[in-house]
Amino acid sequence: MSKTQDFEKQDKEYIANTYGRFNVCFEKGKGSLLWDVEGKEYIDLGSGIGVTAFGVDDDEWSKAVIEQTHALNHISNLYYSVPQIKLAELLCKKTGMKKVFFCNSGAESNECSIKAARKYSHDKYGEGRNVIVTLVNSFHGRTVTTLSATGQDVFHQHFFPFTEGFIHTPANDIDAALKVLANPAVCAIMMEPIQGEGGVMPLDKEFVQAVTKYAHEHDQLVLIDEVQTGNGRTGSLYAYEQFGIEPDIVSTAKGLAGGLPMGATLFNEKTQYVLTAGAHATTFGGNPICAAAGCTIIERLTPEFLATVKAKGDYVKRVLEGKTGVVGVSGMGLMIGIETTVDPKKVIAKCLEKGVVCLSAKNKVRLLPALNIPQEQLEKAITILADVIGELASE
Numbered sequence: 193m194s195k196t197q198d199f200e201k202q203d204k205e206y207i208a209n210t211y212g213r214f215n216v217c218f219e220k221g222k223g224s225l226l227w228d229v230e231g232k233e234y235i236d237l238g239s240g241i242g243v244t245a246f247g248v249d250d251d252e253w254s255k256a257v258i259e260q261t262h263a264l265n266h267i268s269n270l271y272y273s274v275p276q277i278k279l280a281e282l283l284c285k286k287t288g289m290k291k292v293f294f295c296n297s298g299a300e301s302n303e304c305s306i307k308a309a310r311k312y313s314h315d316k317y318g319e320g321r322n323v324i325v326t327l328v329n330s331f332h333g334r335t336v337t338t339l340s341a342t343g344q345d346v347f348h349q350h351f352f353p354f355t356e357g358f359i360h361t362p363a364n365d366i367d368a369a370l371k372v373l374a375n376p377a378v379c380a381i382m383m384e385p386i387q388g389e390g391g392v393m394p395l396d397k398e399f400v401q402a403v404t405k406y407a408h409e410h411d412q413l414v415l416i417d418e419v420q421t422g423n424g425r426t427g428s429l430y431a432y433e434q435f436g437i438e439p440d441i442v443s444t445a446k447g448l449a450g451g452l453p454m455g456a457t458l459f460n461e462k463t464q465y466v467l468t469a470g471a472h473a474t475t476f477g478g479n480p481i482c483a484a485a486g487c488t489i490i491e492r493l494t495p496e497f498l499a500t501v502k503a504k505g506d507y508v509k510r511v512l513e514g515k516t517g518v519v520g521v522s523g524m525g526l527m528i529g530i531e532t533t534v535d536p537k538k539v540i541a542k543c544l545e546k547g548v549v550c551l552s553a554k555n556k557v558r559l560l561p562a563l564n565i566p567q568e569q570l571e572k573a574i575t576i577l578a579d580v581i582g583e584l585a586s587e
């Protein structure tokens with residue numbers, strides 16, 4: 193029995209059966225290279241689903257994490273915490289937002305947005321104005337409330353009763369959205385700038401601007417879910433910047449701490465005082481190690497660095513568009529969806545065989561490489577990916 197088969201057997205014996213895993217067990221990595229337990233090398237175009245923003249064992253990140261581990265690994269939110277303050281200051285100064293609440297995941301960052309939006313409205317308008325509009329095909333998380341927010345029926349099963357107060361409207365249909373927003377019970381609209389799990393589907397700028405304008409004119413909050421699109425992924429610090437809007441609340445996670453569990457909810461001038469002492473809390477949120485790690489990520493997302501993210505994304509699009517089996521390439525920066533004439537699962541399996549790690553999202557192959565993936569590794573991996581798609585399409 194190979195090491196992989198042995199670990200597969202143990203995994204099946206002890207791990208809850210919630211994941212369909214590929215038959216690979218990774219052991220270590222450096223930057224955008226990974227090695228499995230058999231010693232095989234891979235180029236990583238997935239970064240743990242958009243998490244290891246500067247790759248695996250990035251020197252600056254590892255140094256900060258190790259130093260913070262020795263200094264103070266946890267203290268709770270009963271006291272001031274220097275890494276937390278530093279990261280919040282960085283986020284606020286770079287975005288113009290005013291306050292940050294730290295948590296541990298994307299779903300939690302959205303829970304915080306949702307709670308704050310409802311409290312904002314309740315404080316100001318009283319009961320009955322608590323509905324949040326979200327988009328069809330969105331994905332906002334796996335807690336009972338963020339599943340309710342998620343605009344895909346496939347997620348509205350098994351776990352009844354779901355949280356009330358969400359209405360889903362089709363993405364990019366301005367008339368439909370404005371009709372829904374006219375409902376006096378609506379307090380907010382929540383959107384992902386690019387629907388990630390929904391198949392890397394960027395929203396139309398016109399749509400985002402129109403609904404934001406209407407919402408702001410009617411004191412409905414604009415909540416932007418940047419869990420996947422945030423922290424440099426699309427070539428700007430947050431993707432909303434490229435849509436020319438100013439959100440009231442931004443939620444993020446994934447790449448924020450470069451490989452440690454951390455989420456954040458950012459509040460603007462209008463919403464910064466909504467969550468008061470005792471209104472919301474978490475034991476681990478803003479943990480010093482995660483926060484120290486997060487500083488090493490956010491500090492490095494300078495305009496010059498973000499331009500390289502855009503350039504690498506443009507390179508991938510240029511190479512893949514028009515290739516045999518490629519129907520189209522969507523996304524922004526290094527958040528890329530590739531529609532192919534073949535089953536994306538087959539593409540991913542074949543790429544793994546050839547030493548390239550890719551992801552899928554709905555009917556697309558999805559790429560979320562580390563933001564600093566070396567150009568030569570990116571070129572090698574994209575050549576392999578293009579060949580695999582071409583071979584499968586010609587079968």
Ligand SMILES: Cc1ncc(COP(=O)(O)O)c(C=O)c1O
Pocket residue numbers: 297298299300302331332333334384388389417418419420421445446
């Ligand atoms: C846009 C978006 N929101 C929320 C989530 C949930 O994040 P988490 O899995 O960290 O709870 C995800 C995860 O893929 C996401 O892409």
